[in-house]
Amino acid sequence: MPIGVCDMRKNLSKTYEHQKTEKKIYHLWEKSGFFNPDKLQTKGPPFTIIMPPPNANDPLHIGHAVFVTLEDLLIRYHRMKGDKALWLPGTDHAGFETQVVFEKKLAQEGKSRFSFTRDEFYRLVWEYTQKNKKIVKEQLKKLGASCDWSREKFTLDKKIIKVVYETFASLWKDGLLYRGQRIVNYCPKHQTAFSELEVKYQEEKAKLYYVQYCFRNNPQKSITVATTRPETIPGDVAIAVNPQDERYKSLIGELVIEPITKREIPIIADPRVEIDFGTGALKITPAHDATDFEIGKDHNLEIRQTLNFDGRFNKLSGPLNGLKVNEARLQSIEILKNNKALIKEEDYTHEVGHCYKCGTIIEPMIMDQWFIDVNKKFGKRNKSLKELAIEAIKTKKIKIIPSNFEKVFYYWMENLKDWNISRQIYWGIRIPVWYCQEQKNEICKSKKGIIVATKRTPLKCPYCGSTKLMQDPDVLDTWFSSGQWPFATLMANKTTDLKNYYPTSVMETGWDILFFWVARMIMLGLYRLQQVPFKIVYLHGLVRDKDRQKMSKSKGNAIDPLAVTDLYGADALRMALVIGNSPGQDIIISEEKIRGYRNFSNKIWNASRFVLMSLEGFNGKKPKLTSSDKKLLDDFEKIKEKITRYLDNYRFSLAGETLYHYFWHTFADKIIEEMKIRIREKNNEKAAQYILLTILSDCLKMLHPFMPFITEAIWQQFNKYHSKKEKLLMISLWP
RNA sequence: GCGCGUAUAGCUCAGUGGUUAGAGCAUCCGUUUCACAUGCGGAAGGUCGUUGGUUCGGAUCCAACUACGCGCACCA
Numbered sequence: 001m002p003i004g005v006c007d008m009r010k011n012l013s014k015t016y017e018h019q020k021t022e023k024k025i026y027h028l029w030e031k032s033g034f035f036n037p038d039k040l041q042t043k044g045p046p047f048t049i050i051m052p053p054p055n056a057n058d059p060l061h062i063g064h065a066v067f068v069t070l071e072d073l074l075i076r077y078h079r080m081k082g083d084k085a086l087w088l089p090g091t092d093h094a095g096f097e098t099q100v101v102f103e104k105k106l107a108q109e110g111k112s113r114f115s116f117t118r119d120e121f122y123r124l125v126w127e128y129t130q131k132n133k134k135i136v137k138e139q140l141k142k143l144g145a146s147c148d149w150s151r152e153k154f155t156l157d158k159k160i161i162k163v164v165y166e167t168f169a170s171l172w173k174d175g176l177l178y179r180g181q182r183i184v185n186y187c188p189k190h191q192t193a194f195s196e197l198e199v200k201y202q203e204e205k206a207k208l209y210y211v212q213y214c215f216r217n218n219p220q221k222s223i224t225v226a227t228t229r230p231e232t233i234p235g236d237v238a239i240a241v242n243p244q245d246e247r248y249k250s251l252i253g254e255l256v257i258e259p260i261t262k263r264e265i266p267i268i269a270d271p272r273v274e275i276d277f278g279t280g281a282l283k284i285t286p287a288h289d290a291t292d293f294e295i296g297k298d299h300n301l302e303i304r305q306t307l308n309f310d311g312r313f314n315k316l317s318g319p320l321n322g323l324k325v326n327e328a329r330l331q332s333i334e335i336l337k338n339n340k341a342l343i344k345e346e347d348y349t350h351e352v353g354h355c356y357k358c359g360t361i362i363e364p365m366i367m368d369q370w371f372i373d374v375n376k377k378f379g380k381r382n383k384s385l386k387e388l389a390i391e392a393i394k395t396k397k398i399k400i401i402p403s404n405f406e407k408v409f410y411y412w413m414e415n416l417k418d419w420n421i422s423r424q425i426y427w428g429i430r431i432p433v434w435y436c437q438e439q440k441n442e443i444c445k446s447k448k449g450i451i452v453a454t455k456r457t458p459l460k461c462p463y464c465g466s467t468k469l470m471q472d473p474d475v476l477d478t479w480f481s482s483g484q485w486p487f488a489t490l491m492a493n494k495t496t497d498l499k500n501y502y503p504t505s506v507m508e509t510g511w512d513i514l515f516f517w518v519a520r521m522i523m524l525g526l527y528r529l530q531q532v533p534f535k536i537v538y539l540h541g542l543v544r545d546k547d548r549q550k551m552s553k554s555k556g557n558a559i560d561p562l563a564v565t566d567l568y569g570a571d572a573l574r575m576a577l578v579i580g581n582s583p584g585q586d587i588i589i590s591e592e593k594i595r596g597y598r599n600f601s602n603k604i605w606n607a608s609r610f611v612l613m614s615l616e617g618f619n620g621k622k623p624k625l626t627s628s629d630k631k632l633l634d635d636f637e638k639i640k641e642k643i644t645r646y647l648d649n650y651r652f653s654l655a656g657e658t659l660y661h662y663f664w665h666t667f668a669d670k671i672i673e674e675m676k677i678r679i680r681e682k683n684n685e686k687a688a689q690y691i692l693l694t695i696l697s698d699c700l701k702m703l704h705p706f707m708p709f710i711t712e713a714i715w716q717q718f719n720k721y722h723s724k725k726e727k728l729l730m731i732s733l734w735p
Numbered sequence: 736g737c738g739c740g741u742a743u744a745g746c747u748c749a750g751u752g753g754u755u756a757g758a759g760c761a762u763c764c765g766u767u768u769c770a771c772a773u774g775c776g777g778a779a780g781g782u783c784g785u786u787g788g789u790u791c792g793g794a795u796c797c798a799a800c801u802a803c804g805c806g807c808a809c810c811a
């Protein structure tokens with residue numbers, strides 16, 4: 001790579017050619033082995049970033065390029081400062097997300113997941129993700145990611161699953177995990193339950209129907225309820241009124257006739273009923289409404305599940321049998337009208353939950369699911385998972401940048417409900433639980449036949465010896481495994497890694513997954529290791545297009561980071577993603593902006609080319625400097641301090657802008673022009689050469705974390721001026 | 736309903752108590768043997784959302800209001 005000084009004019013083209021350079025440079029770094037911090041000859045402290053694992057179901061998009069840029073910037077900066085900089089890469093199997101992507105592909109071929117056995121389906125998705133993993137890895141390299149590939153992990157690696165299972169078993173032992181029949185958010189299209197977070201609420205115009213329920217003993221008398229969901233009437237098991245409600249006090253305990261399937265149901269009293277809403281009387285449908293479920297449970301009411309998991313009503317709903325929800329609503333209104341039970345309709349606007357992926361209306365359904373109890377106090381400290389996480393932020397063990405997200409975090413954590421981690425899909429980590437089908441003795445019955453396994457499939461029931469065992473058909477929520485990513489990845493590598501690199505230094509990710517991911521990593525990290533998983537959470541903004549739309553492939557407005565890289569170079573893209581990007585603030589990116597930084601690349605290239613050509617006859621020794629020369633270098637020292645300070649304070653945008661401005665408008669426009677004349681006129685030209693080389697070298701160093709390829713490429717051209725230790729810019733010392 | 740954020744040049748954004756408020760892109764004018772036209776030189780462009788307060792001094796701190804964006808929770 002290095003070439004002699006006299007060849008310079010011939011060999012260095014007038015414009016920077018990234019296409020010819022980037023691959024070679026990445027290879028040079030990789031060959032050096034210094035992506036692995038253990039190979040660095042440094043006594044510096046560890047600086048660790050665990051890469052947020054991209055989903056192994058699709059190539060990278062521009063949002064990934066943001067995290068690659070910022071994390072690589074941090075890692076390269078700390079590596080140059082002499083820290084043991086570890087950036088641990090990996091990919092996520094992304095359970096539900098991947099299954100959806102894959103099923104879409106199947107649909108194009110006229111197939112669905114039901115065209116295969118569970119094992120076949122799993123194998124197909126496995127192959128698909130393996131293919132994508134490779135693509136993602138190549139793309140990360142193209143963007144210049146200096147991560148330690150020797151430690152690369154996938155969320156479905158055996159060692160990772162082992163850690164995940166251990167956590168599961170431990171939570172079970174500590175009583176923080178329970179299996180329960182609960183009302184869950186269920187998407188009838190995807191046929192799986194979700195946690196609270198996967199439900200998106202949208203305002204919708206609906207009708208409030210006033211329906212009469214006649215008294216069994218006196219059909220002339222009736223009580224009226226208001227409901228938006230008349231189709232669930234066959235699931236009613238009671239009418240509830242507020243015990244303070246004077247209108248209804250005397251009616252409590254009476255029986256009324258439910259008007260669709262004509263069953264007798266009681267009137268009960270419960271303080272959760274709002275006196276002022278509707279008629280003050282509430283129909284109780286425990287199987288299909290969250291509040292009703294709670295009320296039903298407290299009053300020991302029957303759970304009448306009238307809706308099947310395929311989104312159709314069953315025979316318990318009499319005349320609605322076989323209908324979908326919206327059909328059943330129309331049908332039920334028809335029936336009520338005919339029975340003269342519907343007395344009025346009112347316009348009503350309310351928020352309705354939708355599946356975040358397909359928009360289907362979420363049905364509250366009763367299912368047996370695994371939940372993590374976030375409120376139960378446990379262990380020596382007698383605190384809940386929720387309390388531990390809040391405490392970690394309050395005591396500054398974890399700092400969130402920007403800090404206003406700390407408030408958002410508290411707000412969310414304080415309102416946190418138990419976390420449903422069961423998903424009714426095939427792709428993912430299977431829940432490590434078996435159920436004894438026989439339950440032959442009292443012990444087994446008292447344990448409800450639940451067998452939580454960590455290592456291997458149990459062959460017989462440890463309580464009663466039965467061999468009739470059935471594994472839980474569900475898989476774990478993806479976030480349950482990725483929530484353990486910071487320690488699982490380290491545990492799955494060398495045995496010393498956890499000790500050396502945990503807690504990690506920075507978790508850099510988008511603010512949109514603060515709750516999905518960051519909060520869960522904090523809870524699970526504190527749970528497993530009694531230590532925070534990271535000290536700083538840096539939240540970058542989402543990339544939006546010119547119309548402020550979130551870029552996504554499904555919207556078709558995504559900028560392909562790799563296509564842009566091919567066109568303008570990875571360095572230009574990186575710079576465009578850093579500058580103007582402040583934490584927590586969404587960033588808008590356009591091709592013009594990237595082009596602007598391509599021009600900057602070229603500026604760096606040509607300024608360096610000029611310096612190289614001007615160095616003829618320079619012996620590298622420090623010559624005598626004039627006082628104005630000294631002032632120039634003093635000013636440069638101040639710039640260096642400023643940039644370093646910005647980087648230490650996570651103000652990447654300002655650091656980048658300062659560098660950009662100094663390099664172009666001070667170094668290139670003023671200093672080079674001045675020195676050019678001095679060299680030409682042989683006026684103290686040794687000092688001029690010294691200044692050019694000194695400032696350029698340090699600028700290249702400082703630019704390196706931002707624009708690693710071009711700076712390294714130029715550095716290699718200056719080979720003869722560097723000490724042996726600094727043959728690679730990547731591991732040179734920060735100025 | 737509760738909470739968060741944003742408002743500065745045509746566009747995207749810096750600027751968190753101190754000269755005349757900055758940058759990039761876009762615009763206009765000029766400019767090609769001399770490192771770079773992916774360049775160079777120059778110009779134009781702003782009531783810093785509105786109102787009030789604190790201060791010697793406010794784009795910056797405080798309050799209210801307006802507009803936009805977002806999150807969370809909801810009474811059927």
